[in-house]
């Protein structure tokens with residue numbers, strides 16, 4: 516448990532020793548690869564890509580894409596052009612799509628980095644087509660059709676007309692795609708409506724590979740895997756089937772050392788705004804993690820949350836689930852360790868904030884958010900250790 520002298524034995528890890536940081540974040544690249552293989556096998560014969568936007572959901576884009584490419588992943592999706600450039604530097608040979616598509620004037624940057632824009636409007640199609648015509652090269656791009664999100668993408672009714680348009684002859688439509696609204700709810704009728712609407716798009720673009728599934732989509736009974744699936748969250752250990760057991764392996768572990776053990780007497784309060792009051796004598800452990808590390812302040816243990824009977828944040832201390840006490844501060848939070856036998860826990864001991872059976876899904880729920888936000892907020896000042904996989 517007392518593991519602050521950890522060797523920084525992997526060159527991808529942070530340079531400073533764990534004892535100099537607040538939280539210690541361990542990223543298991545072997546688990547990431549195992550998760551990708553599970554999804555690949557489930558979606559086969561469809562190709563399994565990997566969504567690595569937002570710094571691979573907070574895990575670090577370069578180590579993540581290198582590990583996945585080594586395992587056989589050939590296609591990656593990022594949100595921004597800048598993320599695509601970062602991914603390209605790490606995996607020179609891979610196919611990389613940029614979900615947010617073509618901002619005006621960015622076509623040369625796509626060509627230079629060998630990235631594929633996902634075109635979501637007629638203006639983008641015209642701009643990419645014109646750029647390819649001038650360049651004299653039919654560069655590849657994807658076309659995004661909207662089947663329910665109403666954020667990006669063309670309408671399925673436009674598919675026939677677009678498939679026949681002159682601009683399309685100037686570039687290579689390498690993929691047509693759409694995105695599920697609620698695939699984590701298998702019984703939601705919107706899934707079937709989206710699958711059907713996308714069927715019309717596939718008919719219009721009979722020669723282009725098609726893609727519809729995010730993580731949860733891969734597990735739908737309809738198996739709408741088509742030619743390529745695009746998991747993100749499940750790769751990083753999130754549960755793609757929230758109603759049932761999680762088939763994925765945890766990838767992220769977050770620990771922090773106890774910097775002080777103290778006692779609050781009956782009636783004393785803990786933290787900013789005195790939002791938590793000791794009922795009886797309570798033993799508290801203070802740890803150096805807070806909202807500046809991306810740990811959600813909404814996980815604070817406040818009177819309001821107690822009255823609403825909603826769970827606040829928790830940590831695992833010596834194998835026991837212990838609730839937070841009071842507000843999550845910028846750099847600190849307090850844990851009520853009264854249930855841990857006195858003497859079993861000491862200064863410098865590590866507590867678990869994510870890991871063991873405290874999953875990213877549960878951490879999200881306890882903070883009134885989703886595990887996706889927990890991952891993508893993981894702090895920059897944690898000591899990071901990458902384990903598993905090859906360097």
Ligand SMILES: *Cc1c(COP(=O)(O)O)cnc(C)c1O
Pocket residue numbers: 566568614693694728729730731745746747748749
């Ligand atoms: C983020 C994203 C994904 C991955 O979704 P997960 O639920 O994380 O698997 C797939 N497709 C699109 C268009 C996305 O924006």
